[in-house]
Amino acid sequence: MFRSQRQLVTATLPEKIMNAFFPPNQRPVFRHSMSTKDQLSTTASVRIAVKDTGSPASALLLTKKTMALPDQFQLQAIQQTAEALDGRERSRLFYLCGVTDVDNTAGCVEDVLKSRVIRHQGEDQFLPELLLQLGRFDILKEVYKTSRDEVEKALTHRRVLPSFKVLMANINEDMAKEDLNSVKFLLGQTLSREKMENAQSFLDVIIELEKLDIVSPGRVDLVEECLRNIGRVDLAKKVTAYKMSAVPSEGHSSPQQRHRAPCPSPTPNCSPCLQQTLRAHPIHIATENLTAPVYSEQSQMEFYKCNTNPRGVCVIIDCVGNDGDSLKQTFTALHFNVVLHKWLSAADALSVLGEVFRRRENLAGDCFVCCIISRGTGNHLLGTDSYGAGLHLDDVRRLFNADACPVLAGKPKLFLIQRYDILEIPPRAGTQHRDEDLETDGCFGLSRCDLVPTDADVFWSHCWTGEQQLVRGDHRSVYLQVLRDALHKGQRRKTHLVDVHTEVNAAIFEHNRRNPGATYHIELKHTLRKELYLQ
Structure with missing residues (x-):
């Protein structure tokens, strides 16, 4: 590559990367001193003097930098890695590398990894950490001749990948399809x-939220x-x-290192994938420009006592x-x-509720539940009435x-x-319930409250839906089915x-989307002051 022991080198960098990293008026001149035996290395230190032909100054400051170019082993390893990944893994890799809106192909993976190796100069653990x-x-094991334990040990004190992106990628892997649908419903x-x-x-959703x-990295409350x-x-x-x-400075870099350098305009000679990468992510040593957010310590929300038996x-x-x-059950x-x-x-339902109310032994526990299907x-x-005003929901709560x-x-x-909705029916005399019919436990002057x-x-x-759902003899309420499933799952997961109930909302939303002719409407209102766990 070098014809003499000391020589001016102008073609050390591949032309594609040269054009991508440096504008035409700021082409670097590399001065290199090396012995003959060192000439086989493509990762040697070079001394860079950048001349700006558009500036009146004859030369800019002469600086020393170490430009770690991908050597033959790295290029081969990158190629093997890109070809071995499937589509899902490629998508995750692009996110971890901070790249969006690129084709999900092995070629783009190869271009991105090459650019990242150059960016993370001196960071030998970048590719192993990514894998x-x-x-x-x-x-x-097969390509890098190392093991998981060795990589984890090497990363104990220093990591290259941004912890925020690693967190989001890990959450993505732990999220089931039903969880993703619930998140999409909430957003x-x-x-x-x-x-x-x-x-x-989930990463697709996060990318849109980031946009x-x-x-x-400093704003994750919504997640x-x-x-x-x-x-x-x-x-x-x-x-x-x-x-x-x-919150660590990613890769433990200094504040000076985290400053982004101006991004040069990629030239047409650069591949499309690499152009997109360089436009969106200018060359700098650290992967993210983070300011560590300060979070005040907040005590965890209290929870209701709910451990009596029953x-x-x-x-x-x-x-x-x-x-x-x-x-x-x-x-x-x-x-x-x-x-x-x-x-x-309706009258019998009111009477039954009154009986529960008067039997104090039923109210000795930590919680009370009332379920009505009507x-x-x-x-x-x-209830089973065909006429009458029925039992007002507000009376039940009161x-x-x-x-x-x-x-x-x-x-x-x-x-x-x-509730199964039926057509409005004129009330029949003697079926309406008055406030004085509701017995109280020594309280005077019950005031009317809103339904909420x-x-x-x-x-x-x-939850309410049409009465026509009851035509089928084997009908089961979708709302109650998903509620039961969610309660059992919440018991296992120890969920508030x-x-x-948010999981119930998502399931109802999905059911309505698939069954527009049999929709359910659901309303949740609560005044809980603490978290409640039904264990």
Whole structure:
């Protein structure tokens, strides 16, 4: 390569990379001193003097830099790596390298890795760390002649990949399809429908949020909130740990090193993949320009005491006859004392609720649950009645508020209601319930409240769908089915009840999308002051 022991070198860098890194008026001149035996090395130190022909100054400052060019081994290893990765792994690699909007091909992977090797000059662990994150230990062994343990040991004190991107990539790997659908549902008002439909992975969603500057290395609250709301508390805790840790400067670089250099304009000679990479990510030593955010320590939210045996009473009134038994099994498994009543009229339902209210032994637990399955109109439940105003939903709630039932004050009260809408029917005389019909526990002057529960410690989940669903004899409420599944899953995962219900929301949304003629409407209102775990 060199004709003499000391010679001016102008073609050390490949022309493609030369054109990509340096504008035409700032072509570098490399002066190189090396012995004959060193001439076989393509990773030697070079001394760079940059002349700016467009400047009146004859020369800029002469500096010493070490430009680690990919040697033959690295080039071969990069090629083998690119060819061995599948489409999903390539997508994850692009994200970890900070590259978006490129073709998901082995050729683009090769170009990106070459540019990153040059960027991370002197960082021999870059490629092994990347493969470690991808879980391709076979490539580490066969191509790089190292092992997972050796790489992890080498990375104990220093890492190259940004911890934020590593975190997001790891969450992506741990997220099931149903979790992704739940996240997309929660972000329905944040991202456009087109972007939601195109998002095939959690990383696709994160990339879109990053473009909107809603999510970034120092701004992950939205991610944490979404994960909690879909019931993935395990993943949310990883985000919390990332936030609360002393956020490292990526790769432990100095503030001066983290400053981005101006990005030169790639020339047409550069491959399209490399052009996109260099435009979006100017050459600098560190991979991210992070300022460590300061998070004040906040005490974790308190949770309700819910460990008595039984946990409390669960009253189920099934006026349809299809889902009551399944609900009983679910709440029995959740350690509640379950009382199931079937085929009650509105008046009988009120009487049953009053009986529960008067039996104080039923209210000795830490929690109270009321489930009602009934036909109804608007805010009224008819039970088995064909006529009449029925039982107002607000009356159900008021029976158990802190004023009417001081024994339940400060305890969580859950109302789970499935209503099947029928046409409005004129009320029949003598069927309406008055306030004076509602007995109280020594409380005077019960005031009317809105349907939306405003008293403390109330969890109100109300779902309604058309009565025509009951035509099928084997009908089962989709809402109650997914609610039962979510409660069982929440019990295993130790998930907060509000997060459990978010999973129900996502399932209902998906059902409605697939079955536009049999939609369910769901409303959740709660005034819980603490987290509630049904274990």
